[in-house]
Amino acid sequence: KQEVTQIPAALSVPEGENLVLNCSFTDSAIYNLQWFRQDPGKGLTSLLLIQSSQREQTSGRLNASLDKSSGRSTLYIAASQPGDSATYLCAVRRPDSGGSNYKLTFGKGTLLTVNP
């Protein structure tokens, strides 16, 4: 059974700092990995999606890497801003082997606070 772990559970940094959020998964047979952002009491916003054949994806100040063989992904946020404060969720999708590949396995998330 796939399990996704996110470390740390919470992180507080001063504005302007670069930071890394970590995600690990137990079964390296994945189709893709996705990073989401969730603001308090709200839904999920997709940030980056990395296919299993890719090593990284970038969007603005965000860079996500994937090391499938070791079961790890990192989300790098450059020059953090107070508006980046949110919970960041990592989710993996099972391979496209037919049936149930719509299932996403989520981690519990990392609560990020960026202080002005």
Next chain:
Amino acid sequence: ETGVTQTPRHLVMGMTNKKSLKCEQHLGHNAMYWYKQSAKKPLELMFVYSLEERVENNSVPSRFSPECPNSSHLFLHLHTLQPEDSALYLCASSQGVGVYEQYFGPGTRLTVT
């Protein structure tokens, strides 16, 4: 704004009440999902519908009853809930069932008293 709306945004209900959560997607998608997000637990998939047909029931208690009258609307009917059912209930939709990206609504915060 993802094109998926949910109402109500907040709901407080007693254990003997009956209420319904509503989800609507404006993306022309054919698959819709209900997820439960409890405090300090990962998101859990509850139900999946494809073209109004249920394709997944992830061992959800019968006090939760989903309904999908058409591909744009999804309901979650609630009755005789327990306090541990208090959670954020998220709806999502995707182009189809499979490896299509899922788009999430803002959620309904449910409190059972």
